[in-house]
Amino acid sequence: MIKRVHHIGIAVKNLKESTALFEKLLGVKAEIHAATSQRVTEACFRLGDEAEIDLLEPMGEDSTVAKFIEKRGEGLHHIALEVDDVNAGLKEMEGKGIQIIDKEGREGVAGQIGFLHPKSTNGVLLELIEPRDKKDKKPSQSAVFFNKFVSKDRD
Numbered sequence: 001m002i003k004r005v006h007h008i009g010i011a012v013k014n015l016k017e018s019t020a021l022f023e024k025l026l027g028v029k030a031e032i033h034a035a036t037s038q039r040v041t042e043a044c045f046r047l048g049d050e051a052e053i054d055l056l057e058p059m060g061e062d063s064t065v066a067k068f069i070e071k072r073g074e075g076l077h078h079i080a081l082e083v084d085d086v087n088a089g090l091k092e093m094e095g096k097g098i099q100i101i102d103k104e105g106r107e108g109v110a111g112q113i114g115f116l117h118p119k120s121t122n123g124v125l126l127e128l129i130e131p132r133d134k135k136d137k138k139p140s141q142s143a144v145f146f147n148k149f150v151s152k153d154r155d
């Protein structure tokens with residue numbers, strides 16, 4: 001079950017300049033992390049208790065984010081949806097006919113993550129994330145609506 005939008009990833013060329021811009025825009029300070037396994041350096045902006053905005057600067061030319069920027073320019077890279085169990089989430093999505101990139105969750109900065117292929121999700125890369133630091137929150141109202149909407153039982 002999807003609990004909430006965990007974060008939105010935006011691909012940028014220059015993390016320093018974009019961090020300064022987004023700090024001015026959002027009025028919050030960023031936390032900077034090196035996500036070596038994903039080949040990006042991230043600036044994370046926590047927006048209250050809900051979603052984060054993460055700016056992603058590629059680490060080297062072989063990074064998937066570098067390829068993305070080269071092909072499509074800077075901009076929305078992915079939307080991450082929080083789940084209780086990433087492996088169960090990936091299996092559930094595969095069962096619904098969605099093309100998955102990862103058969104199993106892998107280690108990300110904030111927990112276990114797995115991706116769904118943008119070719120099967122209207123051109124948007126979706127990430128499922130099982131946060132390490134589970135807040136045990138109730139799903140947000142929009143997540144309740146989303147789950148109802150995609151449920152096979154809806155009328």
Ligand code: CMX
Nearest residue numbers: 035038040064065067068071077078101115118123124125
């Ligand atoms: N959003 C939407 N479409 C995307 C995309 C993205 N982020 N990345 C690639 N695509 C599109 C490409 O434009 C291309 O479309 P066309 O065939 O119409 O040209 C298609 O997907 C295939 O792209 P590709 O360049 O041939 O394939 P890649 O080798 O780039 O692989 C993808 C694409 C999505 C499978 C790969 O980027 C991937 O595995 N991503 C998941 C991991 C990841 O993105 N990690 C980065 C950091 C994440 C984090 O910090 O949390």
